Amino acid sequence: MSNIAYFPKPHVDQRPGKRERTKTANRQAILDAAREVFGELGYDAATVRDIIRRTGLASGTFYNYYKSKEEVFDALADDGARRFRPLLRAESEKAVDFPSFVRGAILAYFNFVATEQESWRINRPPGEQIPHARPSPEVTAVFDEVREAFARVLEQTHAPPVDLDYLTAACIAVAREIGDKMLERRPVDTEGAADFAVKLILGGLPALPRL
Amino acid sequence: MSNIAYFPKPHVDQRPGKRERTKTANRQAILDAAREVFGELGYDAATVRDIIRRTGLASGTFYNYYKSKEEVFDALADDGARRFRPLLRAESEKAVDFPSFVRGAILAYFNFVATEQESWRINRPPGEQIPHARPSPEVTAVFDEVREAFARVLEQTHAPPVDLDYLTAACIAVAREIGDKMLERRPVDTEGAADFAVKLILGGLPALPRL
DNA sequence: GACGTTCGTGACGCCCCGTCAAGATCACAG
DNA sequence: CTGTGATCTTGACGGGGCGTCACGAACGTC
Numbered sequence: 231m232s233n234i235a236y237f238p239k240p241h242v243d244q245r246p247g248k249r250e251r252t253k254t255a256n257r258q259a260i261l262d263a264a265r266e267v268f269g270e271l272g273y274d275a276a277t278v279r280d281i282i283r284r285t286g287l288a289s290g291t292f293y294n295y296y297k298s299k300e301e302v303f304d305a306l307a308d309d310g311a312r313r314f315r316p317l318l319r320a321e322s323e324k325a326v327d328f329p330s331f332v333r334g335a336i337l338a339y340f341n342f343v344a345t346e347q348e349s350w351r352i353n354r355p356p357g358e359q360i361p362h363a364r365p366s367p368e369v370t371a372v373f374d375e376v377r378e379a380f381a382r383v384l385e386q387t388h389a390p391p392v393d394l395d396y397l398t399a400a401c402i403a404v405a406r407e408i409g410d411k412m413l414e415r416r417p418v419d420t421e422g423a424a425d426f427a428v429k430l431i432l433g434g435l436p437a438l439p440r441l
Numbered sequence: 442m443s444n445i446a447y448f449p450k451p452h453v454d455q456r457p458g459k460r461e462r463t464k465t466a467n468r469q470a471i472l473d474a475a476r477e478v479f480g481e482l483g484y485d486a487a488t489v490r491d492i493i494r495r496t497g498l499a500s501g502t503f504y505n506y507y508k509s510k511e512e513v514f515d516a517l518a519d520d521g522a523r524r525f526r527p528l529l530r531a532e533s534e535k536a537v538d539f540p541s542f543v544r545g546a547i548l549a550y551f552n553f554v555a556t557e558q559e560s561w562r563i564n565r566p567p568g569e570q571i572p573h574a575r576p577s578p579e580v581t582a583v584f585d586e587v588r589e590a591f592a593r594v595l596e597q598t599h600a601p602p603v604d605l606d607y608l609t610a611a612c613i614a615v616a617r618e619i620g621d622k623m624l625e626r627r628p629v630d631t632e633g634a635a636d637f638a639v640k641l642i643l644g645g646l647p648a649l650p651r652l
Numbered sequence: 653g654a655c656g657t658t659c660g661t662g663a664c665g666c667c668c669c670g671t672c673a674a675g676a677t678c679a680c681a682g
Numbered sequence: 683c684t685g686t687g688a689t690c691t692t693g694a695c696g697g698g699g700c701g702t703c704a705c706g707a708a709c710g711t712c
Contacts (some may be wrong), residue, residue, distance in 0.1 A: 249658070249709055256660095274511075275705065277699060288661040289544050300485075328646075359575050392649045395545035396619055396637050403618035404611045411610050435539075438603045460678055460689070488668065499692040504670065523709095 257295050259285045261309065264302045266351045272358040273303065307363035311372045314342050318375055328383045335376070335426045336405050340420040343409050376402065400429055450527045470508050472520065475513045476561045483569040484514065499530040518574035522583045527555050529586055539594045544639045546587070547616050554620050587613060612642055 263284040267276045278299050282292040296302040317338045325331035363369065377398040384392065404427055412423035429437045474495040478487045489510050493503040507513040526591035528549045574580065590607040595603065615638055623634035640648045 247710065248626070253659085255547045262526045279699070289700090290662065290702075291660055293641075294659070297701090309580070337605070346499075359573050361572055362570050364570050390649075392646075393637055394511070396622060396634070397641075397646070399618045399622050400638070400641055403614040407614035408609045410605055411607060412684095426604055427611070430608075430611055430642075430645065431643045432690090434641065434648060435603075436643075437645060458679070463677095489670090490668070499694070500669090501671075502691055505690070614682090651702085 234366060249253040256285070256287065256291065259287070260292060260295055264306065265306060268303070268306070269350045273360060274358065277397060303361070304363050304366045308366040308368045310346060311368035314339070315368065315372055315375065317342060318372060322375070322379045323384075328387060329428070329432055331379060331383060332401075332431055333424060335396055336427050337381070338419060339405055340409055340424050343413065344418050344420055346403060373398065373402065404431060443604065467496070467498065467502065470498070471503060471506055471513065472516060476517060479514070479517070480561045484571060486570065514572070515574050516578045518580045519577040520555060522577065522579035526548070526579065526583055526586065528553060529583060533586070533590045536594075539598060540639070540643055542590060542594060543612075543642055546590075546637060547638050548631060550616055550634040551620055551623060551635050555629050557630055560622055584609065584613065615642060 256337035260281060264276075264281045267280045267284060271280060276299065278292055279289055281299070281302065282289050297306065321338050322331060325334055335405055365373070377394055380398060381394055382399075408423050408427045412418060412420065425439050429439055471492060475487075475492045478491045478495060480490060487510065489503055490500055492510075492513065493500050493608055507516065528625035532549050533542060536545055576584070588605060591609055591612075592605055595605075619634050619638045623629060623631065636650050640650055
């Protein structure tokens with residue numbers, strides 16, 4: 231009976247089992263639905279049931295994946311940070327000196343948010359405030375990456391030691407704020423915004439570009 | 442019967458009628474209660490009924506004064522801005538040049554928030570994000586005041602024209618962010634924080650104070 | 653193919669929200 | 683002082699979203 235040509239496929243199927251697959255699919259479906267719903271109704275008006283309805287899943291299923299609307303929102307921010315991180319890292323490696331790093335990083339960020347907004351900040355109700363996501367792991371990682379890049383570059387340029395926490399916080403705040411304002415203008419000018427932010431950070435007010 | 446010495450007090454009592462007085466008293470009571478409740482439970486966990494319960498008023502009464510929890514929160518921000526505005530204006534008039542204005546304004550802001558936090562950010566749950574109040578009239582007024590001060594000073598110093606919207610947005614973002622970080626440190630050092638923020642704005646990274 | 657485990661389901665109870673009709677309080681005129 | 687209309691307060695009520703849980707179906711494993 232031994233048939234050497236017959237190998238009952240041993241259970242090392244590359245793809246994970248169906249359980250695992252539907253699990254990640256559901257998680258992703260909820261994330262996508264949340265993106266849409268937040269975009270259409272705004273964060274405040276959106277409910278957990280609005281999100282889960284769009285997936286066709288039952289309401290209880292939502293809670294198998296996320297604890298609340300807040301958590302799924304944080305997961306969206308986390309997702310964004312995860313996709314942005316490699317771009318930031320690339321800039322960090324490509325940069326030859328501090329100014330080029332700052333410029334590259336900020337420009338990368340502005341281009342990133344400009345692209346993102348097209349895809350999901352579609353239909354925001356006016357005046358709606360988007361809550362600051364509480365620092366999720368990936369977001370924290372991005373912050374740390376910026377901080378480390380600052381530390382590295384400031385180290386090797388023999389710059390005087392500065393308050394790194396304040397510095398990173400301030401630079402990120404500037405980038406965020408200018409980024410938001412940039413998105414409100416038509417046409418969206420990432421180059422111009424980056425120019426402004428970079429010169430402010432590197433040279434302060436006297437270095438700002440003339441209009 | 443005419444008695445010239447007798448004037449039945451005509452109804453021009455200086456104080457407004459009782460109706461008006463209880464109205465402002467209630468409005469203030471709700472505001473105070475909200476401050477306490479937000480401080481103790483955090484913004485998210487707080488409910489309209491938590492707030493109104495502390496005043497002894499009925500639940501329905503809350504809605505005679507504010508439409509929602511969000512609105513009373515905005516009213517608190519508005520209140521803060523209203524009290525800060527004269528301080529900012531004083532700095533604006535006291536300042537002799539641009540650097541002294543920036544420094545005075547930022548220091549005033551840091552001292553203001555440091556005082557405020559003692560009085561109502563008592564017991565905040567960890568990791569809680571305070572929502573950015575949507576720009577209420579007074580808050581907008583503060584922003585405009587900063588913007589106008591910038592415009593005025595940049596005009597008379599014959600500085601090259603810059604993007605005023607970006608500039609004010611960026612400076613306010615820096616002040617806010619550094620202010621938040623400052624409050625997390627012990628002891629709270631408003632002078633040091635102001636030093637950092639001012640030098641970053643005026644001279645950029647190269648001008649930052651050494652540690 | 654049978655068994656144990658994991659996950660999807662949707663009805664349920666809970667709590668909070670915003671409203672509203674009824675009563676209380678106030679302003680004002682006679 | 684008193685009557686009358688206007689204004690405010692009250693708390694009970696219906697509506698709706700939230701998070702849970704017992705049940706059943708689908709899956710992995712042997």
